[in-house]
Amino acid sequence: MTDNLPPLREVVAAHGLAAKKSLGQNFLFDLNLTGKIARAAGPLEEATILEIGPGPGGLTRALLTQGAKKVIAVERDERCLVALAEISAHYPGRLEVVCADALGLDYPAFLSQRGVEGPLRICANLPYNIGTPLLAGWLTEKDWPPFYERMVLMFQREVAERIVATPGERADYGRLGVLAGWRCEARILFDVPPAAFTPPPKITSSVVELRPRAKPLECAGKALEAVTLAAFGQRRKMLRQSLKSLPLPIDPLELLQSAGIEPTKRAEEVEIAGFCALARAYAKKTGLV
Incomplete structure (x- = not known):
């Protein structure tokens, strides 16, 4: 599927959106891969999606093209807002862009203020430098079941392996594996090679799916x-x-x-x-x- 918007490389060039290492940015231009990630979060027709760090909007466009009812995108980098506004104009009423630091949000309150009722899905190519603390926060939400019904997230491969690790895999088993395994069923869906990104990182990335457990072990x-x-x-x-x-x-x-x-x-x-x-x-x- 295509959305008749300009190719993402042209959008990035037109707005001077060079990826910033300080923000953990690596832009994903491959339409096949963004579509694959969006489909992993599907079906989307009745879904509200929370996306963190959309950048110029590659995954955002894929989610909307795949039929997402609404996407709420949280982006800290003000340079990306013009490109995201162009996508919003192309999909009236279906994309809300919020310029904020994703680490500082109270997500249940944030979503309630926007009239989001019931669970939603989180789908994101998370900035590398905030992925782990964001996930830890979502996994330790005070209320359970949480505000999300599923998470489809991209991490560095080594982080993904720690998320799904069990005690039998001692090299990878750690804090993230305990937090994820306590409250979710987690699995790696597929890998994404460095060449798929601009600029290409030095490591492979992986897309992870996390589904909340209905009755996790009692724990604070x-x-x-x-x-x-x-x-x-x-x-x-x-x-x-x-x-x-x-x-x-x-x-x-x-x-x-x-x-x-x-x-x-x-x-x-x-x-x-x-x-x-x-x-x-x-x-x-x-x-x-």
Whole structure:
């Protein structure tokens, strides 16, 4: 499908939109790939899509071409707003562009202010420098089920592998794998080679799908973030030592005993259920939710 808008390379050249490394930008011009990502988030006819970091709008155009009912695009780079406005004019009422820092938004409130009712989908070629903290925030939303029904996101391949990792894959298993596995079913859909981007990054990228679990294990999200950050921050050490770095200090041996975890274990040896038990114990001791 085509949208009869100028080729994206021409749009970028016309508006002088050279990708900025400081913003983690790598523009995706390949229409086959943007279409493939959009279809992975489908069917789109009745869907509202949240897109973070649209840049000049390559994926945005694909989502609209594939029939998305509405796209809400959050873009920090003011240089891209003119190009996105041209897309909005081409699809009246179907694209809303918000110039904001995606890391600073309260997403449920942000979407409620725009009249978005019920869950939506997040589909984005995330800027490399904010992808991980954005995902961590979405995975630890206080209310569950969350404001989204599915996420289709692009990350660096090594980050994607950490998101889907399990305890049996010790090299990749870490904080992201625990957070994602706790509340979502995650899988890598396909890879995107460096040559597909402008400028081409030095690494391969991967598109990941995350679907929220209806009933994740009971756990306080902020507490889980804290214990996994401490545990994997010094992953070669036993938990009785690494947990000493928790932001709200507590006796690690007492905490591990409460969670039923051997103090000589290392973080990579603990299942997601074990980390949830650890987070519950930490929340009970500290009040962290």
